Amino acid sequence: MTTTTGTFTPDPGAAPLGRMIAAQTALETKMLLRNGEQLLLTVVIPTLLLVLFSAVDVVDVGELHGQKRVDFLAPGMLALAVLSTAFTGQAIATGFERRYGVLKRLGATPLPRWGLMVAKTGCVLVVEALQVALLTAIAFSLGWSPHGNPLAVVLLLVLGTAAFSGLGLLMAGTLRAEATLAAANLVFVLLLVGGGVIVPLDKFPGGVEAVLNLTPIAALSDGLRDVLQHGASMPWADAGILVVWAVLGLGLAARFFRWE
Amino acid sequence: MDSPQPAVEIVGLVKTYGDKTAVDGLGLTVERGSVTAVLGPNGAGKTTTIEVCEGYRRADGGTVRVLGLDPAVDGERLRPRVGVMLQSGGVYAGARAEEMLRHVAKLHANPLDVPMLVERLGLGSCGRTTYRRLSGGQQQRLALALAVVGRPELVFLDEPTAGLDPQARRATWDLVGDLRADGVTVVLTTHFMDEAEQLADDVHIVDRGRVIASGSPEALCRDGAENSLRFAGPPGLDLTAMVAALPEGAKAFEVARGSYRVEGDIDPQLLATVTSWCAQHGVMPEKLTVERRTLEDVFLELTGRELRA
Numbered sequence: 001m002t003t004t005t006g007t008f009t010p011d012p013g014a015a016p017l018g019r020m021i022a023a024q025t026a027l028e029t030k031m032l033l034r035n036g037e038q039l040l041l042t043v044v045i046p047t048l049l050l051v052l053f054s055a056v057d058v059v060d061v062g063e064l065h066g067q068k069r070v071d072f073l074a075p076g077m078l079a080l081a082v083l084s085t086a087f088t089g090q091a092i093a094t095g096f097e098r099r100y101g102v103l104k105r106l107g108a109t110p111l112p113r114w115g116l117m118v119a120k121t122g123c124v125l126v127v128e129a130l131q132v133a134l135l136t137a138i139a140f141s142l143g144w145s146p147h148g149n150p151l152a153v154v155l156l157l158v159l160g161t162a163a164f165s166g167l168g169l170l171m172a173g174t175l176r177a178e179a180t181l182a183a184a185n186l187v188f189v190l191l192l193v194g195g196g197v198i199v200p201l202d203k204f205p206g207g208v209e210a211v212l213n214l215t216p217i218a219a220l221s222d223g224l225r226d227v228l229q230h231g232a233s234m235p236w237a238d239a240g241i242l243v244v245w246a247v248l249g250l251g252l253a254a255r256f257f258r259w260e
Numbered sequence: 261m262d263s264p265q266p267a268v269e270i271v272g273l274v275k276t277y278g279d280k281t282a283v284d285g286l287g288l289t290v291e292r293g294s295v296t297a298v299l300g301p302n303g304a305g306k307t308t309t310i311e312v313c314e315g316y317r318r319a320d321g322g323t324v325r326v327l328g329l330d331p332a333v334d335g336e337r338l339r340p341r342v343g344v345m346l347q348s349g350g351v352y353a354g355a356r357a358e359e360m361l362r363h364v365a366k367l368h369a370n371p372l373d374v375p376m377l378v379e380r381l382g383l384g385s386c387g388r389t390t391y392r393r394l395s396g397g398q399q400q401r402l403a404l405a406l407a408v409v410g411r412p413e414l415v416f417l418d419e420p421t422a423g424l425d426p427q428a429r430r431a432t433w434d435l436v437g438d439l440r441a442d443g444v445t446v447v448l449t450t451h452f453m454d455e456a457e458q459l460a461d462d463v464h465i466v467d468r469g470r471v472i473a474s475g476s477p478e479a480l481c482r483d484g485a486e487n488s489l490r491f492a493g494p495p496g497l498d499l500t501a502m503v504a505a506l507p508e509g510a511k512a513f514e515v516a517r518g519s520y521r522v523e524g525d526i527d528p529q530l531l532a533t534v535t536s537w538c539a540q541h542g543v544m545p546e547k548l549t550v551e552r553r554t555l556e557d558v559f560l561e562l563t564g565r566e567l568r569a
């Protein structure tokens with residue numbers, strides 16, 4: 001072998017783990033923000049719903065006791081933001097990445113699979129932070145006056161993210177990409193209507209309400225409302241429901257996720 | 261870098277999908293620093309074999325060693341050292357070519373210069389176009405660039421020139437040549453026999469999940485049935501004296517009226533024997549040509565089928 005170095009002379013090696021994960025997070029975020037349909041889902045819909053339903057008396061948001069409509073709606077929109085990004089957006093994006101061999105190809109790079117999952121989570125958290133900042137700013141401009149402990153809010157958002165990510169990844173890793181696309185959008189609409197986001201659950205008949213209360217979106221929006229609207233300290237029951245969904249979803253996804 | 265181990269060693273590989281046997285006792289060895297072509301028709305088991313080497317699929321039987329390691333267990337150690345070009349896909353639909361290349365470069369410690377690769381493979385013309393809107397040829401070239409950007413020791417290229425126009429094909433061939441010159445081991449699959457002939461130090465012809473012939477393109481074309489020499493002359497020549505002068509085993513006959521064929525190991529000596537016989541008999545051998553067997557012919561002889569069928 002010659003010792004002179006040519007252009008392609010082998011010099012293999014993985015980049016440091018932190019750099020790989022940071023690069024992957026940045027790319028995933030860029031891909032998501034570049035996608036028009038994803039932006040519609042994660043930014044446009046929650047923003048429009050918040051502005052529209054705060055201004056117009058279309059839905060009956062229940063007893064207000066001197067509070068504004070935005071005080072009911074803002075926590076629901078935060079829950080919707082988590083649903084749209086961690087579940088619907090992530091499921092659709094990951095489903096198509098699997099379909100087009102992106103997950104497979106990345107599996108041949110030095111980035112470990114768990115590193116890819118960390119990056120996906122990082123991407124979801126970055127987008128959620130942007131959503132929360134935007135929705136909070138709009139809500140304040142509509143006269144929102146939140147209560148409660150911000151740490152409890154953050155904890156609920158994180159648990160909701162874990163629960164929805166698990167379910168989204170389970171879908172993306174087991175169904176065909178087209179099926180994931182259809183199902184993730186359908187679930188989004190169903191949970192938007194039946195998950196206490198804009199329609200209070202006590203508008204539903206008792207039996208239905210009891211079941212709906214157990215959905216992760218209801219637990220998240222109800223928990224956020226307890227804290228932000230009513231100033232509760234920590235809604236443990238709702239947090240508990242989210243933990244169960246998170247363990248279930250992430251566990252099943254880890255077990256059944258197929259990379260190609 | 262000189263290591264006693266071959267770059268890839270496959271012994272008795274078996275892979276089944278349900279009741280279908282895709283790879284059926286396949287064996288081959290890839291020497292370090294060589295370009296090895298796995299040549300065979302669609303469905304022969306090329307992709308399956310390569311993907312077992314890449315760690316994507318588990319063997320049902322046999323052993324596979326890549327750079328001395330078992331890809332099914334040692335994936336983490338192998339991945340930085342091995343470059344992979346999938347037969348298709350592998351890039352975010354919304355990513356731009358250079359963006360994806362820069363990204364994969366960032367996952368490696370000492371990547372190649374990205375602008376150089378972009379230039380070499382003509383990816384500059386992709387500009388801001390996202391992957392889903394690139395032409396098939398541009399997607400292929402990006403996949404090739406992604407396989408080499410991390411400065412691997414060994415690259416697996418699955419059908420690197422399928423669907424390329426002649427110019428892009430040439431660029432790919434040149435790149436493979438440069439990889440080899442710089443000491444990178446290249447394993448590629450192809451169903452183009454001319455590609456295997458042009459590029460490869462070693463060719464393994466695969467059919468129905470088995471290697472049916474291995475060797476350098478020259479050796480494969482030389483072995484078995486011989487090459488031939490043809491010429492045209494006056495009809496009805498008596499070739500007895502020529503045959504007597506030829507080396508043992510060589511044959512000469514009139515294939516059609518005035519059209520002659522000599523079969524055997526066609527070397528300069530044999531050529532001289534034929535032309536001196538012509539000179540002695542006052543025959544001007546018109547349209548004298550030496551016909552070499554191609555890998556296509558080799559495949560046809562071994563299987564009774566056309567490679568591109």
Ligand SMILES: Nc1ncnc2c1ncn2[C@@H]1O[C@H](COP(=O)(O)OP(=O)(O)O)[C@@H](O)[C@H]1O
Binds near residue numbers: 277281300302305308
């Ligand atoms: N994932 C799979 N599931 C079922 N059958 C497969 C799968 N992959 C390949 N095959 C079958 O195995 C055989 C070999 O395929 P492949 O390795 O892709 O061949 P090649 O790359 O030479 O065209 C084919 O008959 C193909 O249909």
Ligand SMILES: [Mg+2]
Binds near residue numbers: 307347418
């Ligand atoms: Mg193939």
